[in-house]
Amino acid sequence: xxxxxxxxxxxxxxxxxxxxxxxxxxxxxxxxxxxxxxxxxxxxxxxxxxxxxxxxxxxxxxxxxxxxxxxxxxxxxxxxxxxxxxxxxxxxxxxxxxxxxxxxxxxxxxxxxxxxxx
Amino acid sequence: xxxxxxxxxxxxxxxxxxxxxxxxxxxxxxxxxxxxxxxxxxxxxxxxxxxxxxxxxxxxxxxxxxxxxxxxxxxxxxxxxxxxxxxxxxxxxxxxxxxxxxxxxxxxx
Numbered sequence: 431x432x433x434x435x436x437x438x439x440x441x442x443x444x445x446x447x448x449x450x451x452x453x454x455x456x457x458x459x460x461x462x463x464x465x466x467x468x469x470x471x472x473x474x475x476x477x478x479x480x481x482x483x484x485x486x487x488x489x490x491x492x493x494x495x496x497x498x499x500x501x502x503x504x505x506x507x508x509x510x511x512x513x514x515x516x517x518x519x520x521x522x523x524x525x526x527x528x529x530x531x532x533x534x535x536x537x538x539x540x541x542x543x544x545x546x547x548x
Numbered sequence: 549x550x551x552x553x554x555x556x557x558x559x560x561x562x563x564x565x566x567x568x569x570x571x572x573x574x575x576x577x578x579x580x581x582x583x584x585x586x587x588x589x590x591x592x593x594x595x596x597x598x599x600x601x602x603x604x605x606x607x608x609x610x611x612x613x614x615x616x617x618x619x620x621x622x623x624x625x626x627x628x629x630x631x632x633x634x635x636x637x638x639x640x641x642x643x644x645x646x647x648x649x650x651x652x653x654x655x656x657x
Contacts, residue, residue, distance in 0.1 A: 474649075538593045
């Protein structure tokens with residue numbers, strides 16, 4: 431079955447960096463675009479970024495451009511999110527989400543919590 | 549900055565019908581915005597319900613349907629069940645970026 435498992439979350443100080451991972455299984459990872467979305471505690475969902483199936487095309491939410499970088503390693507069936515210059519407002523659960531064909535979001539991971547605090 | 553607006557909260561009786569909407573600050577929502585709908589229950593990850601305006605996933609209960617209504621994307625729940633109480637989010641496409649709505653808290657009472 432399709433599985434997306436995020437990891438790498440934790441407590442990090444403001445200004446520091448963190449890299450999240452999303453391990454995929456149960457499907458042909460290299461054939462799908464994958465997104466990151468996040469949810470601050472008690473708040474709604476926010477779209478973060480997407481990477482195309484081959485890793486060559488990437489788009490980001492305007493508010494995050496320059497600080498966050500999405501990437502993937504199709505040989506390892508893994509998606510990444512490099513987060514730099516972290517701020518308190520980046521505190522959230524981060525989810526990876528599969529896109530099956532254009533505009534068809536289907537499977538979500540269970541999320542990993544990032545807490546930015548001194 | 550693009551804003552996607554949903555009703556903050558709605559209440560429906562069991563067995564009733566309710567429609568949730570999703571509006572765009574840029575104007576009328578069309579199929580080109582590729583509306584998606586998700587359900588999220590407390591402590592859980594979101595679950596996909598609808599994509600491409602009105603297409604369901606294999607796991608989507610038949611009582612959920614998507615459409616365009618009055619310039620907005622819409623999610624209609626028919627014969628509402630107690631387990632439908634949840635937060636519902638829409639997602640719209642804007643030229644290489646996606647924007648979630650603020651969510652609708654649906655209470656079944």
